[in-house]
Amino acid sequence: xxxxxxxxxxxxxxxxxxxxxxxxxxxxxxxxxxxxxxxxxxxxxxxxxxxxxxxxxxxxxxxxxxxxxxxxxxxxxxxxxxxxxxxxxxxxxxxxxxxxxxxxxxxxxxxxxxxxxxxxxxxxxxxxxxxxxxxxxxxxxxxxxxxxxxxxxxxxxxxxxxxxxxxxxxxxxxxxxxxxxxxxxxxxxxxxxxxxxxxxxxx
Amino acid sequence: xxxxxxxxxxxxxxxxxxxxxxxxxxxxxxxxxxxxxxxxxxxxxxxxxxxxxxxxxxxxxxxxxxxxxxxxxxxxxxxxxxxxxxxxxxxxxxxxxxxxxxxxxxxxxxxxxxxxxxxxxxxxxxxxxxxxxxxxxxxxxxxxxxxxxxxxxxxxxxxxxxxxxxxxxxxxxxxxxxxxxxxxxxxxxxxxxxxxxxxxxxx
DNA sequence: ATATTTGTTGACCATTTAGTTAAACCATAT
DNA sequence: ATATGGTTTAACTAAATGGTCAACAAATAT
Numbered sequence: 001x002x003x004x005x006x007x008x009x010x011x012x013x014x015x016x017x018x019x020x021x022x023x024x025x026x027x028x029x030x031x032x033x034x035x036x037x038x039x040x041x042x043x044x045x046x047x048x049x050x051x052x053x054x055x056x057x058x059x060x061x062x063x064x065x066x067x068x069x070x071x072x073x074x075x076x077x078x079x080x081x082x083x084x085x086x087x088x089x090x091x092x093x094x095x096x097x098x099x100x101x102x103x104x105x106x107x108x109x110x111x112x113x114x115x116x117x118x119x120x121x122x123x124x125x126x127x128x129x130x131x132x133x134x135x136x137x138x139x140x141x142x143x144x145x146x147x148x149x150x151x152x153x154x155x156x157x158x159x160x161x162x163x164x165x166x167x168x169x170x171x172x173x174x175x176x177x178x179x180x181x182x183x184x185x186x187x188x189x190x191x192x193x194x195x196x197x198x199x200x201x202x203x
Numbered sequence: 204x205x206x207x208x209x210x211x212x213x214x215x216x217x218x219x220x221x222x223x224x225x226x227x228x229x230x231x232x233x234x235x236x237x238x239x240x241x242x243x244x245x246x247x248x249x250x251x252x253x254x255x256x257x258x259x260x261x262x263x264x265x266x267x268x269x270x271x272x273x274x275x276x277x278x279x280x281x282x283x284x285x286x287x288x289x290x291x292x293x294x295x296x297x298x299x300x301x302x303x304x305x306x307x308x309x310x311x312x313x314x315x316x317x318x319x320x321x322x323x324x325x326x327x328x329x330x331x332x333x334x335x336x337x338x339x340x341x342x343x344x345x346x347x348x349x350x351x352x353x354x355x356x357x358x359x360x361x362x363x364x365x366x367x368x369x370x371x372x373x374x375x376x377x378x379x380x381x382x383x384x385x386x387x388x389x390x391x392x393x394x395x396x397x398x399x400x401x402x403x404x405x406x
Numbered sequence: 407a408t409a410t411t412t413g414t415t416g417a418c419c420a421t422t423t424a425g426t427t428a429a430a431c432c433a434t435a436t
Numbered sequence: 437a438t439a440t441g442g443t444t445t446a447a448c449t450a451a452a453t454g455g456t457c458a459a460c461a462a463a464t465a466t
Contacts (some may be wrong), residue, residue, distance in 0.1 A: 024315065029231035031454060041415050046455065073375065106316050110372040110408080111307050112227065117376040129378045146402070151378045151388055152395055155367055158374065163362035169313040171361065173320040174274065175332045175354045180304060185354055192355055199349070200403035212443080234424060244445050249425060407466100414461070422453075431444070436437105 010048050012038045014058060017049075021059045022101040025108055029056075042130045060109060061123075064089055070095065072140075075127040081139055082198055085157060089194040097186060099154055100138060103165045129154060145201045153201065160193045213251050215241045220252075224262045225304040228311055232259075263312060263319075264306055264326075271328055273298065277360060278330040284342055285401055288360060292397040295364045296378060300389060306368045332357060348404045356404065361395045 016038035020029045031052055035042040042043050049055035054193065073079070073088045096103060112114055120126050133150040140147050163185055219241035223232045234255055238245040252258035275284070276291045299306060313319055322331050336353040343350050366387055367374065375385050 024228065024463090025228065027312075028230065028315065032452090042454090043416085043456080044414060049414075050455095052332055052454065081354040101314075102363065104311070107369055107373060108228075108307070108311055111304075111369070112231065114372040117372050121376055125289045127211065127377060142314065145228075146401075149388075149391075149395075151380070152392065152399075154373055154378065155370075155388075155392075156363055156396075156399060158370060159366035160359055162225075165316070166310055166356055167358075167361060167365065169317040170310060170319050171358055174278065174330060175357065177354070185352075185358075188352075190359075193353075196355075196359060196403050200399050233422090235422095245424090246446085247444065250443075253425095255424065369416080410463100410465075410466075412461100412463075415459085417457090417459105420454095424449105425451100425459085426449075427447090429447105430446085433440105433442090434440085436439080 009040065009044070013040065013045060013048055014053075014062070017055050017059045017060070021056060022063070022105040025105070026052075026112070038191050054202065059119060060106070062105055064120060065125065066095075066102065067098070068127060071127045071158075074154065075129055075132045081135065081201075082194075085197050086191075086194040088157060089161055089197075090190045093186060093190045093193075096162075096165050097183065100165055100168070103162050109164065143203070146203060148201060153197075158195060160197065161189075165190060204399060205301040212243065212247065216243065216248060216251055216258075217265070217304075220262045221257050224259060225266070226230075227404070228308070229255075229259050229315070235312045249313055260261060263309070266309055267323060268328065269298075269302070270309060273328060274361075275291075277357065278335045280288065284338060284348065284404075289394075289397040291360060292400075293393045295363070296389060296393045296396075297343050299368050300386070303368055303371070306365050310365075310369065314357055351404060356400075363390075363400065367392060 017029075017034050019037055020034045023029075029052075031045055032042055034055070035045055038045075045055060049058060058123070070088065070092050073091065074084050076083065079087065110157040129150060132154060136145070136148070136153060137147045167183065172178075172179075175182075175185075177185065216237070220232075222240055223237045226232075232255075235245055235247055235266060238248055238256070241248075248258060252261060273291065273295050276294065277287050278286065282290065305347060310359050332353060339348070339351070339353040342348045371385065374380075375382075378385075378388075380388065
């Protein structure tokens with residue numbers, strides 16, 4: 001059985017599959033390429049994960065489960081609004097600097113197959129805006145922040161944090177930044193984005 | 204010759220190709236599917252556009268040439284900062300509501316093949332941040348807006364306007380919005396986003 | 407020791423897919 | 437009417453690709 005070795009092979013496959021799927025997407029990825037990356041025979045892919053589709057789903061769910069907890073900071077935690085904005089901007093950007101292809105991969109595949117969202121929702125582990133909505137409405141009623149619809153604020157928080165990774169190639173072109181320079185700009189955003197948002201909603 | 208018919212067929216192909224490529228991306232699109240969509244024989248695709256790659260490039264460049272002028276509003280026009288933010292937010296969102304797959308398509312393909320940006324730049328027609336940078340620096344020096352790096356502000360403007368389209372399936376899931384409800388939320392953003400940004404940079 | 411289960415491989419298969427080709431079609435100029 | 441040249445089609449090809457299978461290897465249980 002060699003449990004140690006089992007895990008090693010199965011994980012090597014999953015890691016290789018992540019690498020390839022996140023770079024090329026479901027339709028651009030090739031089973032042979034994943035096998036090469038994992039340095040195993042192509043048949044082994046089918047031995048551990050029956051089909052390309054199932055391997056893809058394993059990768060996708062793993063990727064999504066890295067994203068969901070970050071979103072939960074905003075939607076489900078008990079922090080104050082400012083804390084949420086600051087923590088999310090800082091944590092998310094730090095995390096994505098290490099996995100820059102992840103947001104693009106997830107959104108790409110969700111756009112290609114929007115029904116997948118429903119599966120994720122029914123699987124649980126899918127953050128929901130309700131609690132956040134209450135928090136915002138209360139804060140507005142108490143005169144702590146400017147009036148703004150919770151959805152709009154939520155979209156803004158996501159947009160300002162996620163887009164810089166998805167739009168990287170385009171933005172780099174517009175602002176003439178090298179990879180290194182752009183990475184510095186992203187690092188600065190850990191605090192800049194939070195400031196920008198808070199500045200906009202404070203009275 | 205039938206010049207009228209020539210254009211009609213060639214354009215029917217390009218329209219069909221847009222439809223398919225923007226939905227499925229380069230690697231997910233099938234030449235047969237494009238032919239079916241255009242209601243012509245597959246060989247005609249190769250007659251007018253030698254290969255899948257060339258057909259794809261025609262579609263991509265056409266798509267990019269719809270986006271570039273919008274960005275130029277922000278980077279190259281002579282409007283005031285507020286006018287730029289208001290006009291871009293309004294124009295861009297209005298336009299994208301009619302072409303919701305466009306931003307996703309462009310960013311997807313640029314992420315998959317970042318070298319393509321260089322081609323676009325060398326082809327001209329690629330907006331550059333320099334002028335905008337000067338404008339922001341001047342406005343800050345004159346005490347008209349809060350200090351902020353031009354790149355950061357520019358990224359924020361793009362993020363707040365573009366992300367809601369790319370992230371649509373995910374956001375819809377988080378906020379429990381139907382397609383119709385989400386479209387309403389996007390419409391509201393035409394003015395909300397501009398307010399949000401201006402609120403943040405004004406003194 | 408050896409039978410049994412688990413892991414791994416190379417060879418193979420059926421299908422899909424981009425691309426080709428030769429013939430048919432059709433409008434127009436002569 | 438008919439030759440000409442662009443347009444369109446059906447049939448075909450070669451390569452790529454996801455997936456299978458039977459045999460081999462290695463570990464574990466008996």
